[in-house]
Amino acid sequence: MCGANPERSQTGDYAITGTVVVDGERKAGAYVRLLDKNGEFVAESPTSKGGAFAFFVAQGSWTVRLVLPSGSIDRSTVVVDQAGSTVEFVV
Amino acid sequence: MSRTDVLVNAEWVLAHASDPNVVLIEVDEDVSAYDTGHIAGAVRVDWRQDLQDPVRRDLVTPEAFAALLSKNGIGPDTTVVLYGGNNNWFAAYAYWYFKLYGHDNVKLLDGGRKKWELDGRELVTEVPVRAATDYPVPTERVELRSKRDEVIAAIGKVQLIDVRSPDEYSGRLLAPAHLPQEQSQRPGHIPTASNVPWSKAANDDGTFKSDADLVELYTTAGLTEGAPTIAYCRIGERSAHTWFVLHEVLGWDNVTNYDGSWTEYGSLVGVPVQIGDAAGSPAGGGA
Numbered sequence: 001m002c003g004a005n006p007e008r009s010q011t012g013d014y015a016i017t018g019t020v021v022v023d024g025e026r027k028a029g030a031y032v033r034l035l036d037k038n039g040e041f042v043a044e045s046p047t048s049k050g051g052a053f054a055f056f057v058a059q060g061s062w063t064v065r066l067v068l069p070s071g072s073i074d075r076s077t078v079v080v081d082q083a084g085s086t087v088e089f090v091v
Numbered sequence: 092m093s094r095t096d097v098l099v100n101a102e103w104v105l106a107h108a109s110d111p112n113v114v115l116i117e118v119d120e121d122v123s124a125y126d127t128g129h130i131a132g133a134v135r136v137d138w139r140q141d142l143q144d145p146v147r148r149d150l151v152t153p154e155a156f157a158a159l160l161s162k163n164g165i166g167p168d169t170t171v172v173l174y175g176g177n178n179n180w181f182a183a184y185a186y187w188y189f190k191l192y193g194h195d196n197v198k199l200l201d202g203g204r205k206k207w208e209l210d211g212r213e214l215v216t217e218v219p220v221r222a223a224t225d226y227p228v229p230t231e232r233v234e235l236r237s238k239r240d241e242v243i244a245a246i247g248k249v250q251l252i253d254v255r256s257p258d259e260y261s262g263r264l265l266a267p268a269h270l271p272q273e274q275s276q277r278p279g280h281i282p283t284a285s286n287v288p289w290s291k292a293a294n295d296d297g298t299f300k301s302d303a304d305l306v307e308l309y310t311t312a313g314l315t316e317g318a319p320t321i322a323y324c325r326i327g328e329r330s331a332h333t334w335f336v337l338h339e340v341l342g343w344d345n346v347t348n349y350d351g352s353w354t355e356y357g358s359l360v361g362v363p364v365q366i367g368d369a370a371g372s373p374a375g376g377g378a
Contacts, residue, residue, distance in 0.1 A: 028127075029124075029127070029208070031205055031209075033295075036257075036258075040257070040288075041256075041288065041290035041291075042256050042258070042267075043256070043267050044177065044178065046121070046124075046176065056264070056266075058258070058263060058264075067205075067209070067295055067296075068209075069209045069210065069211060072295065
């Protein structure tokens with residue numbers, strides 16, 4: 001009924017991580033969104049006390065969006081292997 | 092019900108800041124967010140400690156709910172305004188919970204904590220002290236909640252709406268991408284369920300989309316107003332968000348929240364599961 005899912009083993013094993021720095025300081029509680037390759041919303045998380053965020057993803061192309069009062073900043077990234085990818089926002 | 096009955100904005104909250112009959116409640120996925128700052132006058136409800144039975148997996152008892160409201164100075168006639176982080180996921184869950192236990196005078200702050208913060212509005216750390224009340228023990232409105240056996244019987248017969256992300260629906264992920272991948276035994280979705288992610292009902296700032304956009308969203312996905320509908324997600328909080336949209340904002344009847352959701356269904360033995368992006372047939376499959 002529900003056998004092996006060939007895609008599952010490679011999904012959620014990779015991570016996009018990063019930090020948000022505003023005016024020279026790591027920003028806690030900043031809103032960071034993950035969008036898929038079609039621009040569809042996948043997840044959103046506020047940054048940690050240290051201004052960090054992490055998303056568990058599959059291989060492929062992603063967009064990380066920082067939502068600010070003044071507007072949004074998008075960063076594209078590609079996850080190719082277990083090293084994942086890192087996205088830094090400096091505002 | 093309509094949008095104006097169930098949603099308030101920041102101006103409404105500020106205009107009622109000194110109204111003793113209005114109680115603001117913050118409910119967050121991250122229960123520590125309240126300590127870093129909250130809207131002045133708001134009390135905290137902890138969705139784990141206050142809204143989950145401490146022993147079995149279930150809502151707290153009617154007696155415990157009455158005690159929670161009494162402790163926070165809420166009476167049967169108090170207007171409760173809920174808000175929280177993560178686009179009001181857990182505030183919407185609490186809203187459903189309050190309705191389930193018969194507290195009808197409840198509203199949601201549109202956009203929740205995020206819009207409040209993005210608009211640069213004040214947050215305080217002072218914790219309000221409210222005189223305790225003696226809230227009467229409520230009766231559960233079972234018509235707002237679906238349970239496991241009802242969901243299994245609904246496959247292929249009732250509108251099932253899975254509001255998780257497409258990757259969770261298809262079985263490529265077991266949890267939202269920003270959370271640890273754990274929980275249910277099997278990935279996938281309940282056969283015949285359509286997939287309308289909760290996020291499609293909200294704008295970037297967390298506010299709800301217009302009624303016209305929402306109706307188009309759900310009708311395009313094949314849902315029919317008035318037909319029995321069961322919403323589910325992983326643990327019942329995102330589906331409470333969609334339940335709020337369908338039942339409270341749009342005023343559709345016959346909509347329930349399956350709060351057992353995928354963490355329950357995906358661990359059941361012997362039930363049909365569908366893998367992949369298609370809704371599938373009642374028998375499930377697709378691996």
